[in-house]
Amino acid sequence: MKDVAGVYRLGELKDRIVEIKGVPTGIQGLDGLFFTFKRDDKGFKKVPLGGIPQYAVVNLTGVSDTGKSLMAEQFAVWRAGQGDRVAFVTVETPAAFLSAGLYERAKAYGIENTVIDENIIIVDAASYKDLRENLPALFDTLAYVYKNYRADYTIIDSVTGLYEHKEIMARVFVRQIFNFLKKWYQTGILVSQKRSSHEELSAEAAGGYAVSHIVDCTMVLSKKTIQSTYDERLYRKPIGELIRLFRIDGCRMCGHDTDTHILNISDIGLVSIGPSLKEMLNKKEG
Numbered sequence: 001m002k003d004v005a006g007v008y009r010l011g012e013l014k015d016r017i018v019e020i021k022g023v024p025t026g027i028q029g030l031d032g033l034f035f036t037f038k039r040d041d042k043g044f045k046k047v048p049l050g051g052i053p054q055y056a057v058v059n060l061t062g063v064s065d066t067g068k069s070l071m072a073e074q075f076a077v078w079r080a081g082q083g084d085r086v087a088f089v090t091v092e093t094p095a096a097f098l099s100a101g102l103y104e105r106a107k108a109y110g111i112e113n114t115v116i117d118e119n120i121i122i123v124d125a126a127s128y129k130d131l132r133e134n135l136p137a138l139f140d141t142l143a144y145v146y147k148n149y150r151a152d153y154t155i156i157d158s159v160t161g162l163y164e165h166k167e168i169m170a171r172v173f174v175r176q177i178f179n180f181l182k183k184w185y186q187t188g189i190l191v192s193q194k195r196s197s198h199e200e201l202s203a204e205a206a207g208g209y210a211v212s213h214i215v216d217c218t219m220v221l222s223k224k225t226i227q228s229t230y231d232e233r234l235y236r237k238p239i240g241e242l243i244r245l246f247r248i249d250g251c252r253m254c255g256h257d258t259d260t261h262i263l264n265i266s267d268i269g270l271v272s273i274g275p276s277l278k279e280m281l282n283k284k285e286g
C-alpha cells in the first residue's frame with residue numbers, strides 16, 4: 001500500500017526512528033531532570049538523558065522576568081560553544097540588543113566570542129515586520145538558514161510575539177511552527193508568555209493551553225515574594241524578597257522530574273535550577 005500517502009506498517013519506519021538522546025543545555029541543574037529507562041535481567045533501570053531530549057520542541061513559559069529569555073540565550077550560547085549551529089529567531093528584542101545579551105552569557109560561561117560568532121544565526125523578526133507577521137515568510141527564511149548554515153537548533157523568543165493581536169489563533173500558529181520544526185529535525189525552544197492572571201505554575205500561556213497541548217515538553221517558570229513566616233522558613237529568605245520557581249510540566253518524549261524547584265539567577269546573569277521544594281523542606285526538618 002505504498003501509494004497511499006501517510007500509511008505505514010510500523011516496521012517500515014525503522015530507518016526513520018529517532019533515538020532518544022539528551023542534549024546538554026548548559027543550564028546547571030536542568031540536564032539531570034530528564035531520563036529514559038533500560039531493561040535488563042534485573043528489571044527496569046532509570047538512565048539519565050543528560051539534557052533535554054534531542055528533536056524535542058520545548059515550550060518555556062512564564063510571566064515576565066522569570067528567566068525565560070536568559071535560559072533560551074544560555075542554551076543557544078552553550079550549544080554554539082559546543083560547535084552546533086543555532087538559529088535564534090528574536091521577536092521582541094532587535095538583533096543588536098540580543099547580540100549584547102548573547103555575549104554577556106558567553107562571558108559568564110567563559111566561552112570566547114569568536115567561538116559563538118560563527119555558530120549563532122540570528123533571524124531578526126523584531127525589526128522585520130514581515131518575518132513577525134507572515135509565518136510563511138518566517139518559514140522560508142528559516143529553511144534558508146537550515147540549508148545554508150546547517151542549523152540543528154531553533155530558538156523562538158517569543159512565539160507569543162508572532163500572534164500578539166490574534167491570540168485566538170495561537171493553536172493554529174503553534175501547530176504550524178511545531179510541524180515545521182519537526183520536518184527539519186530541529187531541537188527547538190519556544191518561549192511563550194503567560195499572563196499575570198494565569199495560575200502561577202500552570203502551563204497556560206497567552207492564547208490558552210494551545211501551546212502546551214501541541215509541543216513535546218513544557219517547562220514553567222514563576223516568581224513569588226516571601227509573604228509569611230512559613231515562606232521565610234521554607235525558602236530561607238526574608239519577607240518581601242523575590243524567589244523564582246521552576247517545574248517541568250510535562251514531556252512526551254522521555255521521563256522527567258515532576259517536582260517544583262528553586263530557580264536561581266546569579267549576579268552574572270546565569271540561570272540555574274536549584275533544589276526541589278521537597279528537598280528544601282527535608283533539609284529544614286533535618
Ligand SMILES: Nc1ncnc2c1ncn2[C@@H]1O[C@H](COP(=O)(O)OP(=O)(O)O)[C@@H](O)[C@H]1O
Pocket residue numbers: 062063064065066067068069070071104265266267268269270
Ligand atoms: N545580567 C544579569 N544579571 C543579573 N540578573 C539578571 C541579568 N539579566 C537578567 N537578570 C534578571 O533576570 C530576570 C529575568 O530576565 P529574562 O530572562 O529577560 O526574563 P523573561 O524573558 O522571563 O521576561 C530579570 O528581570 C533580571 O532580574
Ligand SMILES: [Mg+2]
Pocket residue numbers: 068069070
Ligand atoms: Mg524575555
